[in-house]
Amino acid sequence: MPNQGAPDFSNWSCPLPLRDYPTIVMGHGGGGKLGNELVEHLFLPAFRNPALENLGDAAVIEPGSGRLAMSTDSFVVQPLFFPGGSIGALAVNGTVNDLAVSGADPKFLSASFILEEGFPLAQLAAIVEAMADAAAKAGVRIVTGDTKVVERGHGDGCYINTAGVGVIRQGMSVGPNRAQVGDVVLVSGTIGDHGMAIMSVREGLEFESQIKSDCAALNGMIADVLDSAGSSVHAMRDPTRGGLASTLNEIATASNVGIEIEDDKVPVRTEVQSACELLGLDPLYVANEGKAVFFVAPEAADRVLRCLRSHPLGSDAAIIGSIPVQHPRMLVARTAIGANRVIATQIGEQLPRIC
Amino acid sequence: MRYLNEFRDGEVAQRMAREIWQVATQPWKIMEICGGQTHSIIRNGIDQMLPPGIEMIHGPGCPVCVTPLSLIDKALAIAAQPGVIFCSFGDMLRVPGTDGDLFQIKGRGGDVRVVYSPLHAVELAVKNPDKQVVFFGVGFETTAPANAMSVHLAKRRGLRNFSLLVSHVLVPPAIEAIMSSPENKVQAFLAAGHVCSVMGFWEYPPLADQFGIPIVVTGFEPLDLLDGIRRAVIQLENGEHHVENAYERIVTYAGNLEAQRLLAEVFELTDRAWRGIGVIPNSGWRLNDHYRAFDAEQRFQISGIRTEESHLCKAGDVLRGAIKPAGCAAFGKECTPRHPLGATMVSSEGACAAYFNYGRYLSAEDLAGAGAAHA
Numbered sequence: 001m002p003n004q005g006a007p008d009f010s011n012w013s014c015p016l017p018l019r020d021y022p023t024i025v026m027g028h029g030g031g032g033k034l035g036n037e038l039v040e041h042l043f044l045p046a047f048r049n050p051a052l053e054n055l056g057d058a059a060v061i062e063p064g065s066g067r068l069a070m071s072t073d074s075f076v077v078q079p080l081f082f083p084g085g086s087i088g089a090l091a092v093n094g095t096v097n098d099l100a101v102s103g104a105d106p107k108f109l110s111a112s113f114i115l116e117e118g119f120p121l122a123q124l125a126a127i128v129e130a131m132a133d134a135a136a137k138a139g140v141r142i143v144t145g146d147t148k149v150v151e152r153g154h155g156d157g158c159y160i161n162t163a164g165v166g167v168i169r170q171g172m173s174v175g176p177n178r179a180q181v182g183d184v185v186l187v188s189g190t191i192g193d194h195g196m197a198i199m200s201v202r203e204g205l206e207f208e209s210q211i212k213s214d215c216a217a218l219n220g221m222i223a224d225v226l227d228s229a230g231s232s233v234h235a236m237r238d239p240t241r242g243g244l245a246s247t248l249n250e251i252a253t254a255s256n257v258g259i260e261i262e263d264d265k266v267p268v269r270t271e272v273q274s275a276c277e278l279l280g281l282d283p284l285y286v287a288n289e290g291k292a293v294f295f296v297a298p299e300a301a302d303r304v305l306r307c308l309r310s311h312p313l314g315s316d317a318a319i320i321g322s323i324p325v326q327h328p329r330m331l332v333a334r335t336a337i338g339a340n341r342v343i344a345t346q347i348g349e350q351l352p353r354i355c
Numbered sequence: 356m357r358y359l360n361e362f363r364d365g366e367v368a369q370r371m372a373r374e375i376w377q378v379a380t381q382p383w384k385i386m387e388i389c390g391g392q393t394h395s396i397i398r399n400g401i402d403q404m405l406p407p408g409i410e411m412i413h414g415p416g417c418p419v420c421v422t423p424l425s426l427i428d429k430a431l432a433i434a435a436q437p438g439v440i441f442c443s444f445g446d447m448l449r450v451p452g453t454d455g456d457l458f459q460i461k462g463r464g465g466d467v468r469v470v471y472s473p474l475h476a477v478e479l480a481v482k483n484p485d486k487q488v489v490f491f492g493v494g495f496e497t498t499a500p501a502n503a504m505s506v507h508l509a510k511r512r513g514l515r516n517f518s519l520l521v522s523h524v525l526v527p528p529a530i531e532a533i534m535s536s537p538e539n540k541v542q543a544f545l546a547a548g549h550v551c552s553v554m555g556f557w558e559y560p561p562l563a564d565q566f567g568i569p570i571v572v573t574g575f576e577p578l579d580l581l582d583g584i585r586r587a588v589i590q591l592e593n594g595e596h597h598v599e600n601a602y603e604r605i606v607t608y609a610g611n612l613e614a615q616r617l618l619a620e621v622f623e624l625t626d627r628a629w630r631g632i633g634v635i636p637n638s639g640w641r642l643n644d645h646y647r648a649f650d651a652e653q654r655f656q657i658s659g660i661r662t663e664e665s666h667l668c669k670a671g672d673v674l675r676g677a678i679k680p681a682g683c684a685a686f687g688k689e690c691t692p693r694h695p696l697g698a699t700m701v702s703s704e705g706a707c708a709a710y711f712n713y714g715r716y717l718s719a720e721d722l723a724g725a726g727a728a729h730a
Contacts (some may be wrong), residue, residue, distance in 0.1 A: 066479020165692035186418020207423075254687060264365075270356060273356060274356050277356065277359060278472075280703070291717070330714070332714075335398070335399045335400050336363050336364075336365050336368075336399070336577070337363070337364075337365045337369070337399055337400070337401070337404065337577045338365055338400075338402055338404070339399060339400075339401065340400055340402040340403070341397070341398060341400050341713040341714065342712075342713055343712075344711070344712045344713075344714065346692075346712075
């Protein structure tokens, strides 16, 4: 299994006790001394903050005034380390982004690990480091957590669940059901990068490519957009699993509007497009982990586009479509050669075609 | 992307479509053989650009769709056996057998794996000497060389734990069967470009002569397809019937001789049952005597399979071009990509799935808005 980015255990400067066990054993989840050592020598130093340091049964936090948003997500990605990220970065950014597109300012996260007996501690350390790094970049604190160990063969190395709490911005009223006729649809950059980066390192399909996952926390960029366009932003979503097509279909249904996009306006990297062609996949259905879609009032569209493009994560942002009065609840694409097609929500995973 | 972007140019496409409008003076029915072409026609909306009289009939060239149900049932039975690693291309996993599909076998503990090349399945056999590795080798002439190579390698390496569940089908006998049918409506064919990249197109002139039909070797990008249709219409309007190559950047008359040599070494002609169509004589390949030991049907004696087609499914009529997908009473009701009754609703190359996914079940009024907004 390719493990780009996983450092050697020898490079990891961990205090001695953990070195007695270079791999996870059942005892690490047993609530005894081994478990405590993990907390004391791995999780605490990486995530250090006052709420966590209490090591109580629950973290006590002061989110400030206003409505709270809460979200949770589990991460089971394989391989655990991939070009452009890891399960650790994904676990933090995924929950941060779910909060951010709900109009919240993400504040606190929990992190639960389900580890498989025999999982190398060095890999766990690299994952925890990636989480700490992602949390610092996103400006969130990991304030509580849990570790369980399952017998060898009963897990896939490492699963992570994160839950997050954020404070809704004052006067905020975005929602997947608030897109309206006349809105302009923007995407913050190229689509399909994450899904194809994962594919490029999957066993049996390793292909040479420069494709990197777009895994990133979007709360900073989204805050810029909301600062500049405020209530002109009606709906936001991060198009993760199922890709852009599924996200747009969800919003079309939730808001009871039709959506129209132009195939050639949707930004796709050449490498991603090529890999998709090779495998018979459609980039519109391929996962993203660092992109957002915005539905904004037409008069604010250019402002939002400028704002996105001035942010490092939004340099490839584009206006890709609009909401017409026609065909409610349907996503229609104008093809490059000037015809129309309906884009449906897909069933399950996209399957590579035979030929 | 070189060789792709040039063939998706919107302006050139409009120009070629206009030329077809100018040339066509009467209605014509043209069949694109390959499911990949069907997918591209529907995805890009090429059929919407044609004059109303030019009707595209979607051919039987979807490997997933024409693989007989009895073989799917055999695949399910083999994949369910302990000690077997059953390998397949992705889109075969969701094809419904009489009782469930390969995904469900996997869910019940069967070791079913998606691979991207039969050669990967050979590697799995090398790495797992205590397991029987089976590759589900279906498809047209396009996928046959890689499947032939897999058994060729397995034999050379003396592997006793690799076998092929094989059901190859061939394009020329299918054209012959379609043209010989009393209900045939097809007046010209777009031959499948990728099949011809392997086989060349030397097999087609006798068919064009025998049935008096234009056959145009055609690619898969919008401009390829429009060019293929344009050339077919010009021949039809001029009363001509010969074989043309509109996919010159890939296809030569002789084809890939190296691949053809390998195919001849490994396979022999056999009658094949085509799902929904019936048995067509000499329309497929099976492993020949030298390689019979690698035939999964020989290695696994599967008996007691009860194969039963859905009574509602009209996939056969769709594959023969007798009806369009929406002409089946179950289309979009009992039968959807989520609950496919027939294979044409499974693969993205299947005509029913292409129609469903790209909204071709919607009335003109439903879609009117989409065009109007751009007018």
